[in-house]
Amino acid sequence: MFDNIRPKVSIIDYGMGNLFSVQKACEYVGLEANVTFDQKDILKSDAVILPGVGAFGDAMSNLNKLGLVLALKDLARSGKPFFGICLGMQLLMSESEEFGSHQGLNIFPGRVVRFPERDLNGSKIKVPEVGWNEIRMADQVGAWDDSLLRGVASGEFMYFVHSFYVVPESKDAVLSVSTYEGIEYCSGISAGNVFACQYHPERSGQRGVHIYRNFAKMIKNGGRNNDE
Amino acid sequence: MKNIRIIPRLDIKGPNLVKGIHLEGLRVLGKPEVFARYYYENGADELIYIDIVASLYERNNLLDIIRRTANEIFIPLTVGGGLRNIEDMRTVLRAGADKVALNTAVLKNPELIREASRIFGSSTIVVSIEAIKQPDGHYLAYTDNGREFTGIDVLEWAIRAAELGAGEILLTSVDREGTGLGYDLELTRKVAQSVAIPVIACGGAGKMADIKDVVLEGKADAVSFASLLHYDFVGRQALEGDFSEEGNLQYLKSGNKFNRVQPASLLSVKNYLLGSGINCRSSAAREKVNV
Numbered sequence: 001m002f003d004n005i006r007p008k009v010s011i012i013d014y015g016m017g018n019l020f021s022v023q024k025a026c027e028y029v030g031l032e033a034n035v036t037f038d039q040k041d042i043l044k045s046d047a048v049i050l051p052g053v054g055a056f057g058d059a060m061s062n063l064n065k066l067g068l069v070l071a072l073k074d075l076a077r078s079g080k081p082f083f084g085i086c087l088g089m090q091l092l093m094s095e096s097e098e099f100g101s102h103q104g105l106n107i108f109p110g111r112v113v114r115f116p117e118r119d120l121n122g123s124k125i126k127v128p129e130v131g132w133n134e135i136r137m138a139d140q141v142g143a144w145d146d147s148l149l150r151g152v153a154s155g156e157f158m159y160f161v162h163s164f165y166v167v168p169e170s171k172d173a174v175l176s177v178s179t180y181e182g183i184e185y186c187s188g189i190s191a192g193n194v195f196a197c198q199y200h201p202e203r204s205g206q207r208g209v210h211i212y213r214n215f216a217k218m219i220k221n222g223g224r225n226n227d228e
Numbered sequence: 229m230k231n232i233r234i235i236p237r238l239d240i241k242g243p244n245l246v247k248g249i250h251l252e253g254l255r256v257l258g259k260p261e262v263f264a265r266y267y268y269e270n271g272a273d274e275l276i277y278i279d280i281v282a283s284l285y286e287r288n289n290l291l292d293i294i295r296r297t298a299n300e301i302f303i304p305l306t307v308g309g310g311l312r313n314i315e316d317m318r319t320v321l322r323a324g325a326d327k328v329a330l331n332t333a334v335l336k337n338p339e340l341i342r343e344a345s346r347i348f349g350s351s352t353i354v355v356s357i358e359a360i361k362q363p364d365g366h367y368l369a370y371t372d373n374g375r376e377f378t379g380i381d382v383l384e385w386a387i388r389a390a391e392l393g394a395g396e397i398l399l400t401s402v403d404r405e406g407t408g409l410g411y412d413l414e415l416t417r418k419v420a421q422s423v424a425i426p427v428i429a430c431g432g433a434g435k436m437a438d439i440k441d442v443v444l445e446g447k448a449d450a451v452s453f454a455s456l457l458h459y460d461f462v463g464r465q466a467l468e469g470d471f472s473e474e475g476n477l478q479y480l481k482s483g484n485k486f487n488r489v490q491p492a493s494l495l496s497v498k499n500y501l502l503g504s505g506i507n508c509r510s511s512a513a514r515e516k517v518n519v
Binding site: 016017128129133157 | 230231232233268273298299302303304321322324326348349350351352395396424425426449450508509510
């Protein structure tokens with residue numbers, strides 16, 4: 001499969017941020033990437049990326065208007081590779097506290113919460129977190145080999161821009177954690193065909209591009225991370 | 229302590245990378261995308277492109293440079309210079325920029341910050357402030373590379389910009405820009421401590437210790453500089469390529485050394501900062517292009 005044709009990836013365009021760099025990274029690793037909000041296109045593609053920056057409530061409202069909420073839930077269950085980035089990771093949770101309470105896609109039970117205004121010592125912290133931070137292997141994860149982080153070292157730097165982060169109910173899904181101003185949070189989750197990260201791999205240099213390369217391999221392997 | 233971002237700043241005129249003093253008196257140094265790629269491969273955390281002429285007639289040059297850069301560089305790219313309205317911002321973002329830096333347009337119409345951050349997201353909107361210290365010690369914001377007086381207080385403006393939805397502030401000391409005399413620490417500290425959004429210090433780096441000082445004393449969240457890196461790279465590469473008939477080519481032809489700064493590579497700057505107890509992204513000191 002896919003020996004001669006480029007796998008097709010749909011990058012979900014729901015009006016939340018600049019999708020150009022995500023598309024460029026896909027093309028760089030040999031994927032055919034279409035930026036689209038057309039449900040038929042999305043369901044037909046080999047894999048999906050749910051990117052996005054901005055407000056959770058606006059994002060869910062846009063996905064509802066475009067009629068994409070059920071399609072995305074179906075895709076997450078379908079076994080096709082599903083990649084959530086930044087806001088696209090947060091939307092996978094059940095609910096967010098951003099400007100009131102909002103329901104999410106509920107693919108992972110859990111909440112989305114904001115960084116506090118002060119750190120543990122009471123000093124004001126700058127929010128959003130903007131910049132490079134390390135991703136570390138979560139305690140209960142033995143290795144990243146069966147995930148899109150295969151070949152990425154624990155402690156590698158990735159590029160973040162966010163004020164909110166996810167708190168999954170179960171630790172089983174947590175792949176990586178990061179620490180900002182003394183606050184440890186979940187920076188990557190994974191379950192089956194679904195992988196999501198708080199950072200922007202497409203802005204994280206060649207190590208980030210490596211995650212896209214793993215994603216392309218996963219698509220070619222029919223949704224599996226390893227070559228078995 | 230958080231990781232400080234190191235951001236090479238590339239001033240662009242037409243198709244060329246240039247460098248000036250006090251944002252004027254320009255020298256042509258080479259092709260911006262060549263410098264950008266080199267900095268990417270050597271561990272730059274982000275890049276800033278400023279179109280310093282900002283003439284609409286030359287906008288196509290800038291867009292071509294952004295496109296070529298975006299095809300091979302996977303770190304955040306901020307683009308500024310002459311962006312007047314939402315449509316201008318959309319054009320550079322579509323060409324491949326991740327963030328836009330806004331100065332004149334938002335000083336004339338601060339509500340544009342709110343509108344732009346609503347449309348593109350706060351994290352896309354960088355408000356660029358060009359500051360000049362007044363005889364009474366206050367800092368005022370200027371436009372057009374420090375030539376046009378606005379009478380607006382820098383501190384008040386920074387706070388207002390943050391309230392309106394700016395994601396970051398790019399703070400340039402016009403007094404120090406291109407002089408190699410060090411950052412304006414007082415200016416940087418005042419602004420950085422007054423806003424909850426990141427402040428990128430710019431203007432004046434002449435040696436590595438200046439960068440350390442603006443982080444430790446100036447409380448900058450990120451640092452941007454040009455001459456140290458440009459002259460280091462120029463010193464390393466054999467000059468080649470075709471430079472168009474603009475700008476002042478005398479520097480390149482003469483082979484003279486630029487003596488206001490001590491050239492330094494990104495690797496040496498980062499190692500120096502780490503040795504001074506300042507955190508920064510270090511593992512990517514040198515990116516391999518084919519992992």
